[in-house]
Amino acid sequence: xxxxxxxxxxxxxxxxxxxxxxxxxxxxxxxxxxxxxxxxxxxxxxxxxxxxxxxxxxxxxxxxxxxxxxxxxxxxxxxxxxxxxxxxxxxxxxxxxxxxxxxxxxxxxxxxxxxxxxxxxxxxxxxxxxxxxxxxxxxxxxxxxxxxxxxxxxxxxxxxxxxxxxxxxxxxxxxxxxxxxxxxxxxxxxxxxxxxxxxxxxxxxxxxxxxxxxxxxxxxxxxxxxxxxxxxxxxxxxxxxxxxxxxxxxxxxxxxxxxxxxxxxxxxxxxxxxxxxxxxxxxxxxxxxxxxxxxxxxxxxxxxxxxxxxxxxxxxxxxxxxxxxxxxxxxxxxxxxxxxxxxxxxxxxxxxxxxxxxxxxxxxxxxxxxxxxxxxxxxxxxxxxxxxxxxxxxxxxxxxxxxxxxxxxxxxxxxxxxxxxxxxxxxxxxxxxxxxxxxxxxxx
Amino acid sequence: xxxxxxxxxxxxxxxxxxxxxxxxxxxxxxxxxxxxxxxxxxxxxxxxxxxxxxxxxxxxxxxxxxxxxxxxxxxxxxxxxxxxxxxxxxxxxxxxxxxxxxxxxxxxxxxxxxxxxxxxxxxxxxxxxxxxxxxxxxxxxxxxxxxxxxxxxxxxxxxxxxxxxxxxxxxxxxxxxxxxxxxxxxxxxxxxxxxxxxxxxxxxxxxxxxxxxxxxxxxxxxxxxxxxxxxxxxxxxxxxxxxxxxxxxxxxxxxxxxxxxxxxxxxxxxxxxxxxxxxxxxxxxxxxxxxxxxxxxxxxxxxxxxxxxxxxxxxxxxxxxxxxxxxxxxxxxxxxxxxxxxxxxxxxxxxxxxxxxxxxxxxxxxxxxxxxxxxxxxxxxxxxxxxxxxxxxxxxxxxxxxxxxxxxxxxxxxxxxxxxxxxxxxxxxxxxxxxxxxxxxxxx
Numbered sequence: 001x002x003x004x005x006x007x008x009x010x011x012x013x014x015x016x017x018x019x020x021x022x023x024x025x026x027x028x029x030x031x032x033x034x035x036x037x038x039x040x041x042x043x044x045x046x047x048x049x050x051x052x053x054x055x056x057x058x059x060x061x062x063x064x065x066x067x068x069x070x071x072x073x074x075x076x077x078x079x080x081x082x083x084x085x086x087x088x089x090x091x092x093x094x095x096x097x098x099x100x101x102x103x104x105x106x107x108x109x110x111x112x113x114x115x116x117x118x119x120x121x122x123x124x125x126x127x128x129x130x131x132x133x134x135x136x137x138x139x140x141x142x143x144x145x146x147x148x149x150x151x152x153x154x155x156x157x158x159x160x161x162x163x164x165x166x167x168x169x170x171x172x173x174x175x176x177x178x179x180x181x182x183x184x185x186x187x188x189x190x191x192x193x194x195x196x197x198x199x200x201x202x203x204x205x206x207x208x209x210x211x212x213x214x215x216x217x218x219x220x221x222x223x224x225x226x227x228x229x230x231x232x233x234x235x236x237x238x239x240x241x242x243x244x245x246x247x248x249x250x251x252x253x254x255x256x257x258x259x260x261x262x263x264x265x266x267x268x269x270x271x272x273x274x275x276x277x278x279x280x281x282x283x284x285x286x287x288x289x290x291x292x293x294x295x296x297x298x299x300x301x302x303x304x305x306x307x308x309x310x311x312x313x314x315x316x317x318x319x320x321x322x323x324x325x326x327x328x329x330x331x332x333x334x335x336x337x338x339x340x341x342x343x344x345x346x347x348x349x350x351x352x353x354x355x356x357x358x359x360x361x362x363x364x365x366x367x368x369x370x371x372x373x374x375x376x377x378x379x380x381x382x383x384x385x386x387x388x389x390x391x392x393x394x395x396x397x398x399x400x401x402x403x404x405x406x407x408x409x410x411x412x413x414x415x416x417x418x419x420x421x422x423x424x425x426x427x428x429x430x431x432x433x434x435x436x437x438x439x440x441x442x443x444x
Numbered sequence: 445x446x447x448x449x450x451x452x453x454x455x456x457x458x459x460x461x462x463x464x465x466x467x468x469x470x471x472x473x474x475x476x477x478x479x480x481x482x483x484x485x486x487x488x489x490x491x492x493x494x495x496x497x498x499x500x501x502x503x504x505x506x507x508x509x510x511x512x513x514x515x516x517x518x519x520x521x522x523x524x525x526x527x528x529x530x531x532x533x534x535x536x537x538x539x540x541x542x543x544x545x546x547x548x549x550x551x552x553x554x555x556x557x558x559x560x561x562x563x564x565x566x567x568x569x570x571x572x573x574x575x576x577x578x579x580x581x582x583x584x585x586x587x588x589x590x591x592x593x594x595x596x597x598x599x600x601x602x603x604x605x606x607x608x609x610x611x612x613x614x615x616x617x618x619x620x621x622x623x624x625x626x627x628x629x630x631x632x633x634x635x636x637x638x639x640x641x642x643x644x645x646x647x648x649x650x651x652x653x654x655x656x657x658x659x660x661x662x663x664x665x666x667x668x669x670x671x672x673x674x675x676x677x678x679x680x681x682x683x684x685x686x687x688x689x690x691x692x693x694x695x696x697x698x699x700x701x702x703x704x705x706x707x708x709x710x711x712x713x714x715x716x717x718x719x720x721x722x723x724x725x726x727x728x729x730x731x732x733x734x735x736x737x738x739x740x741x742x743x744x745x746x747x748x749x750x751x752x753x754x755x756x757x758x759x760x761x762x763x764x765x766x767x768x769x770x771x772x773x774x775x776x777x778x779x780x781x782x783x784x785x786x787x788x789x790x791x792x793x794x795x796x797x798x799x800x801x802x803x804x805x806x807x808x809x810x811x812x813x814x815x816x817x818x819x820x821x822x823x824x825x826x827x828x829x830x831x832x833x834x835x836x837x838x839x840x841x842x843x844x845x846x847x848x849x850x851x852x853x854x855x856x857x858x859x860x861x862x863x864x865x866x867x868x869x870x871x872x873x874x875x876x877x878x879x880x881x882x883x884x885x886x887x888x
Binding site: 020024025026028063112147149152153164179180183184197198200208217218219220221234238239241245246247249250253254256257258266267269271272273275278279281282283285286288290292293296297300303304307308311312314315317318319321323325326328329331332333334337339340341344348351354355358359362363366367370376399420423424425430431 | 468469470472521540553593596597600606607623624627628641642644660661662663664665682685686687689690697698699700702703709710711715716719720722723725726727729730731734736737738740741744747748749751754755756757758759761762763765766767769770771772775776777778782783788790792795798799802803805806809810811814849864867868870875
C-alpha cells in the first residue's frame, strides 16, 4: 500500500480495509508513509496498528512525529506501546524528549522497567552502555543443550536477539554458544563442553564507534558488553552497529566539509541551525584567507611589472588545494576504517613524494604546452610555472598527508583536516612558493 | 598473542606452543598479524592452523598474500582449504586471482562445487547475485516445527546463517521463519501456520548497494535473493552488507575528493596507480581554472587602478568554494543515505537561500569591520565587499545544492559534484560576480 492508497482509505473512513492493508506493511515503510501524512492522519493510522507493530513504528519515527503522537494518545494507549518496546529503544526515545513528555512516559512505565531505564540513562552518550540491549539469553555451563533450548523457548520470545547466547558464572562472562551450535549439537552435551571460551567483548564505557567497528571487523551478530566488575550487562547487536557506523560516517563527512556535525537530518535541521553549523568554519577560513590576500598585496609590484602573473593564481591555488584535499581525504578515510595508522607516517610521506613528482611533472608539462601555445612560446614562463607547479604539488601532498595523521595522534578528529582547512592553509603556502620562484626567476 | 610473540615462537621453532596459542586467536587477528610477517613465516603459521580456521584466514587475507600462499601450498593442502570455504567466498577469491592460479584452484575443487562456482561467476560485478551466499535453510510449509528443527540439526552445520529460514514451494519463496520463532513455537505447529508471508527480498541482478541499504533500512540479519523466475537462489547476510556499504562510502568519499575510486587500500595501491587515480581530475580542474585566470586577466586594468582589489580575491574564492562544498557535501550524503531526493529540489533551494542570507550577512559584517579597521574606515570598500560576499554565498549555496541533485537525476554519481568540481566552477563565478560588482560600484 502506498501513501495515496492510505490517504484514500482514510478519506473514505474505510478503517477495516486500512487495518488489513497495514498488517502486510513493514513498520519501516509505515514510518516512511507517515512523513507524507498530517498529524491527525498519523494518529488515526497509528491507532489501527497491532500492538507489536505500533511499538516498532513508534521506535522508528523521528522525534517531532513522536512528540505529536504522544500528545495525541491517551495514557492507556501510551502504556500499551511502552510495554511492547525494548528497554534500550525506550531509553533512546526518552533521551530526545522534553522533560514534561519524559515524565508522562515514565508515569505509564512499570517500576521494574523504570529501574532498568534509569540504569541505562546513566551511561555517557556515545558509550557502548548507552546503545546496548539489556535483553539477552544467558546460560550456565552445567546446562545440557536440551536445557538450554528449553530455556530459550521459555524466555526467548521477548529477546531481541537470541542468536548468540552467553554463558555466565556468578554473572561473569565465561563463554558463548551460537544458537547454530545449540541446534546442531547432541541434546545431552553440556553447554560447558560446546561453548567457545574465546569471547570477544566490549566494556560499557567503550566508545560506541569502537564497538561498532569490532562488530564489523569480526563479522559478529552481537557483542557482549561487560561492566567494570567483568559482569555481563548487555549486548550490542549488528543493526545498532550499522546505524552507529552510518552516523559516524555522516559526522565525519560533515566535518570534512566544514559543517559542524548534527544528529538530525538535513530537513529536520532548521535554517537558523544550519547557518549556525556552517558559519564558524567559514568565518575562521575567511579571516585566515586574508593572510593570503595580504601576501598577494605584498607582491603588488611584481604583478605590476608582469601582469600576466595574476592569471596563474587561480590555477595554482586550485591545483594546490585539490592535491591537498585528495590526499587528506584518503588519509581521513584510511584512519576511519583502520587501514592507516600514525606509525605509517614516513611510509606515507615517502609514497606521496613519489606520487607528487609524477603528478606534478605531468601537470607541469601539460600546463607548459598550454602556456607556450597561448603566450607565444614564452619558454621561460612555462619553465617557471612548471617548477612552481611541481613544488606546489609536492608541498600540498606532504601537508595533506601529515596533518590528518598528526590530528589523530594528538587526539583530534582527523576529519577536521579535510578540504576547507587544508585548502586555506595551502592557499597561503602556494602564493608564497609561486612568488618566491617567479621573483627569483624573472628577477622582479 | 601479538606479532612479537608469534615471531619469537617461530624463531625458536616452538611450533607446539605456537599452534596452541593460535587456537585462541580470532582469524581476523591472525590476518592482521600476517601483515607484519614475511611470506615464509606466513606459510609456516598457516600450516599450523586448524582446517576451519585456515579457511577463514584464507578468506580474510588480501589478494597479494593469498597468491603468495597459494604458490607455497601443495595441491592437497589447497584442497583442504577449498573444501572448508563457503562457495560465495571462493568466488570472491577467484575473481581476484590471475588465470593460472584460478585454474589451479578449480582443479582441486570437486565437480559439484565447481558448478556452483561457475553459476555465481556469471552474475555481473556489484550485483546481489555476485555477493550472495548459496548456503541457506529452506523449509516446506507442511513441515512441523519439530521437523524443521530436525532439518536444521541435520544440515545446518554447514550453513553460514541459519537464523532465518525460508519457506519455498516448487523453489518459489513463499514465506520466512526466524529461528527465534521456531524455538519459541509449539513443536507440533506447522511451518505454514507460523511463517511470515510478508518477506522482503531482492533480485539477483539488483545493485549490491541497494540490497545492503535494504538490510540496513529494515534491520535484517539476511535477505533472500530470487532469480527472474522468482525462485530462491541465495541470501545476502548482514556482515556482507556492512562491507558493501563501507566500500561504497569509501568510493563516494574518494570521488568527492576527486580521486578515482579504487577497491584496494591505500598501501595496496602502487605509486603509479595512485598518480593515475588522481591526475585526471587535477588535469581537468587545472585546465578549467585557466578560465578564471583569463577572466582575472580581463580585469587587469581595474586592478591597476585599485590594486587593493587583488587582496580580496583569495578570501572571496575561498569563501565561495567552502560554502559550495559545505552544501554539496550535505546533499551528496543525504542522497546516499536516502534522506534527500530530487523532488525536494525547490524545498532545498528555498532553504539554502535563507541559510545563505543569514551566513552571508554575518560574514559580510565581520569582513566589513575588518576592512574598516585595516583600510582607514573605507566604508564604500566595506559595502562593496559586503554585497559581493552575500551574492557569492547565495550563488555558492544554490549551485552547490542543485548540481548533486541534477547529477543524481540524470544518472551520474552525485559524489562527482563535490568540493573539487564545485570549487572550480565557483571560482570562475565568484570572480565574475566580484568584478561586476566592484567595477559598477567604483565606476572602474
